[in-house]
Amino acid sequence: MAAEIEPAVRVTVESLRAYGVEAFERAGLPPEGAAIVTEVQLEASLRGQPTHNVGSIPGYAKRIKAGGTNARPDIRVVRESGVHALVDGDNGQGQWVSVVATRLAMDKARATGIGVVGVRNSNHFGAAGHYAWMATQERLIGLCTTNGGLVLAPTGGITPTFGNNPLGVGIPARRHHPIVLDIAMSVVAQGKIALQIAEGKPIPPGWMVDKLGRPSTNPADFAEGFGVPIAGHKGYGLTLVMETLAGLLTGAAFGWDHSRERTRNFSNLADIGHFFLAINPALFLGEDEFLDRVDRMIDEVKAGEKAEGVAEVFAPGEPEMRARAHNLREGVPILPSTYRALLAFREEWGLATELEAVATA
Amino acid sequence: MAAEIEPAVRVTVESLRAYGVEAFERAGLPPEGAAIVTEVQLEASLRGQPTHNVGSIPGYAKRIKAGGTNARPDIRVVRESGVHALVDGDNGQGQWVSVVATRLAMDKARATGIGVVGVRNSNHFGAAGHYAWMATQERLIGLCTTNGGLVLAPTGGITPTFGNNPLGVGIPARRHHPIVLDIAMSVVAQGKIALQIAEGKPIPPGWMVDKLGRPSTNPADFAEGFGVPIAGHKGYGLTLVMETLAGLLTGAAFGWDHSRERTRNFSNLADIGHFFLAINPALFLGEDEFLDRVDRMIDEVKAGEKAEGVAEVFAPGEPEMRARAHNLREGVPILPSTYRALLAFREEWGLATELEAVATA
Numbered sequence: 001m002a003a004e005i006e007p008a009v010r011v012t013v014e015s016l017r018a019y020g021v022e023a024f025e026r027a028g029l030p031p032e033g034a035a036i037v038t039e040v041q042l043e044a045s046l047r048g049q050p051t052h053n054v055g056s057i058p059g060y061a062k063r064i065k066a067g068g069t070n071a072r073p074d075i076r077v078v079r080e081s082g083v084h085a086l087v088d089g090d091n092g093q094g095q096w097v098s099v100v101a102t103r104l105a106m107d108k109a110r111a112t113g114i115g116v117v118g119v120r121n122s123n124h125f126g127a128a129g130h131y132a133w134m135a136t137q138e139r140l141i142g143l144c145t146t147n148g149g150l151v152l153a154p155t156g157g158i159t160p161t162f163g164n165n166p167l168g169v170g171i172p173a174r175r176h177h178p179i180v181l182d183i184a185m186s187v188v189a190q191g192k193i194a195l196q197i198a199e200g201k202p203i204p205p206g207w208m209v210d211k212l213g214r215p216s217t218n219p220a221d222f223a224e225g226f227g228v229p230i231a232g233h234k235g236y237g238l239t240l241v242m243e244t245l246a247g248l249l250t251g252a253a254f255g256w257d258h259s260r261e262r263t264r265n266f267s268n269l270a271d272i273g274h275f276f277l278a279i280n281p282a283l284f285l286g287e288d289e290f291l292d293r294v295d296r297m298i299d300e301v302k303a304g305e306k307a308e309g310v311a312e313v314f315a316p317g318e319p320e321m322r323a324r325a326h327n328l329r330e331g332v333p334i335l336p337s338t339y340r341a342l343l344a345f346r347e348e349w350g351l352a353t354e355l356e357a358v359a360t361a
Numbered sequence: 362m363a364a365e366i367e368p369a370v371r372v373t374v375e376s377l378r379a380y381g382v383e384a385f386e387r388a389g390l391p392p393e394g395a396a397i398v399t400e401v402q403l404e405a406s407l408r409g410q411p412t413h414n415v416g417s418i419p420g421y422a423k424r425i426k427a428g429g430t431n432a433r434p435d436i437r438v439v440r441e442s443g444v445h446a447l448v449d450g451d452n453g454q455g456q457w458v459s460v461v462a463t464r465l466a467m468d469k470a471r472a473t474g475i476g477v478v479g480v481r482n483s484n485h486f487g488a489a490g491h492y493a494w495m496a497t498q499e500r501l502i503g504l505c506t507t508n509g510g511l512v513l514a515p516t517g518g519i520t521p522t523f524g525n526n527p528l529g530v531g532i533p534a535r536r537h538h539p540i541v542l543d544i545a546m547s548v549v550a551q552g553k554i555a556l557q558i559a560e561g562k563p564i565p566p567g568w569m570v571d572k573l574g575r576p577s578t579n580p581a582d583f584a585e586g587f588g589v590p591i592a593g594h595k596g597y598g599l600t601l602v603m604e605t606l607a608g609l610l611t612g613a614a615f616g617w618d619h620s621r622e623r624t625r626n627f628s629n630l631a632d633i634g635h636f637f638l639a640i641n642p643a644l645f646l647g648e649d650e651f652l653d654r655v656d657r658m659i660d661e662v663k664a665g666e667k668a669e670g671v672a673e674v675f676a677p678g679e680p681e682m683r684a685r686a687h688n689l690r691e692g693v694p695i696l697p698s699t700y701r702a703l704l705a706f707r708e709e710w711g712l713a714t715e716l717e718a719v720a721t722a
Contacts, residue, residue: 157674159665181598230592237542237677248654255661293609300616304520313518316598
């Protein structure tokens with residue numbers, strides 16, 4: 001939620017964008033790839049998302065430069081019909097591959113009403129909400145998921161077997177902001193625990209377990225511990241479904257293939273899989289009728305009685321969409337640890353772009 | 362979970378089936394409808410599902426007879442393409458309408474690789490897992506959801522605005538039982554709370570809130586209280602997504618349309634919406650390759666290290682699929698309160714069918 005961010009610095013959108021593009025081009029990406037990966041990370045920062053944002057630029061750039069992901073991938077369609085495609089990402093940056101795949105799913109949904117695109121041989125795609133949001137920009141319903149490094153064990157087990165396999169769902173609206181749900185299948189994303197540690201804050205109970213599956217708040221347990229699925233066996237079931245769609249169905253690596261040894265070692269292909277579904281509401285209803293119904297649902301969400309002490313009830317993604325509009329005007333909020341890391345990386349790589357601060361909290 | 366059931370009586374499959382068919386035909390359903398509705402409820406009892414099972418037969422039969430649902434519906438396709446259909450259930454029993462819709466989605470998925478079927482003007486469809494399981498019987502991935510009576514409020518709100526909108530997902534396997542995930546978006550289904558009250562058992566904390574949104578374990582708060590979404594705002598987001606797919610997209614009633622006054626009054630159409638998606642794995646991989654990958658995932662789930670005190674780790678639906686095989690042989694377990702209600706209804710309606718008990722615990 002946007003409210004959790006306490007920005008120390010606001011930076012101009014333009015300088016952040018230029019910073020990302022320069023970093024990624026220096027790492028070896030061509031202009032198209034550099035622009036896309038930057039935009040996905042920048043949008044996450046605009047939404048106030050605490051992880052998977054511009055703070056990932058240095059790490060991604062280093063991984064690309066080291067050859068961990070392919071700087072010049074041949075992102076190609078392996079199989080295709082009017083309603084589906086199977087995309088091989090050629091070990092390219094997950095954001096780049098995913099924007100290509102999302103556009104493909106959207107094209108098919110506009111043409112035939114539905115588009116399902118599976119992706120293999122990709123990498124971490126950043127924030128799932130981005131691709132769901134893309135679909136809403138053309139009045140489509142978008143759904144996406146991915147698998148990834150193992151952070152969740154099945155209920156009753158203590159061997160991590162699934163990623164946190166986030167689900168992104170975008171629902172277009174007319175009067176209101178689009179609905180964008182972006183939820184990890186763990187109580188919190190691993191990146192958020194890492195961020196908490198980086199910020200020197202305590203780890204709240206319920207966020208992680210140690211390597212024997214025992215609840216832990218000790219940062220020392222983070223490296224070998226793992227996450228907690230949402231809602232017990234229901235979250236385990238959901239993450240297994242996401243693994244099936246993103247990993248099994250696409251021919252990507254899955255389950256124990258994504259052991260930590262493998263995903264943390266740059267010399268191995270991550271072979272992450274993704275799944276993108278776009279549905280054109282015009283299949284079922286007149287387009288305006290669907291959008292009007294979404295608006296009415298949001299109206300009901302916001303007009304209902306509130307619990308004691310609650311000033312406003314939000315649709316999923318509404319705080320983020322509001323933050324986006326605000327941050328586009330006022331500059332992008334950057335956490336202190338992220339800002340320091342971006343400055344250090346600029347110095348390390350000798351980037352020309354300066355981050356232009358616009359305000360200090 | 363099957364383990365939660367403590368059967369007092371086991372009844373033969375044949376006598377239960379005959380009982381359901383007779384009850385529904387006496388209520389006015391034609392043979393096809395009576396057979397389908399009975400089968401959906403019987404399968405839930407075979408899986409050991411504690412709600413949405415044969416215990417619902419008397420209530421359904423009375424509602425049909427009273428004209429609350431249409432005994433002779435014209436279940437028809439309103440719009441259709443190679444990949445989708447919009448079905449009007451004509452206020453028929455939700456199970457009947459949903460089996461028709463699921464078959465349609467499966468037919469399309471076999472032909473074009475994908476089938477999306479939206480349903481409007483239907484009624485409660487029983488257990489979501491049934492339709493997901495149906496897809497697995499033809500080696501398809503099945504996904505379904507429904508909206509319904511209002512039991513969940515948005516995060517921060519105390520006005521029920523969503524059903525518990527269960528999600529069913531079926532994934533076919535080869536060596537293993539198919540995976541069948543069936544989860545309500547509330548911590549527990551309302552029917553389970555009602556069952557707990559009917560069985561005279563205490564309501565565990567965390568299952569429901571009173572009408573002001575305060576946690577409650579008092580059975581007296583059940584009628585005006587509501588449920589708790591799984592995983593906080595994540596469950597709220599998920600139930601809103603299900604409402605969008607099942608209710609908004611299909612042209613069915615949704616949100617406040619489904620006020621309790623309306624859904625509990627037989628003279629109003631429930632106008633419940635459902636959503637069915639079938640995906641043919643052959644779109645992406647050879648069929649055997651996909652099934653082999655599912656088997657491998659289940660192998661990993663079961664082969665991992667176990668938490669202390671855990672004897673076995675299960676895939677979603679595995680205990681239910683095992684219970685089904687067992688109960689097909691040994692007879693269907695019936696809860697004491699359910700058994701009494703079935704006997705009372707038999708007497709009330711003067712049914713000819715006797716329930717044949719095969720064992721008593």
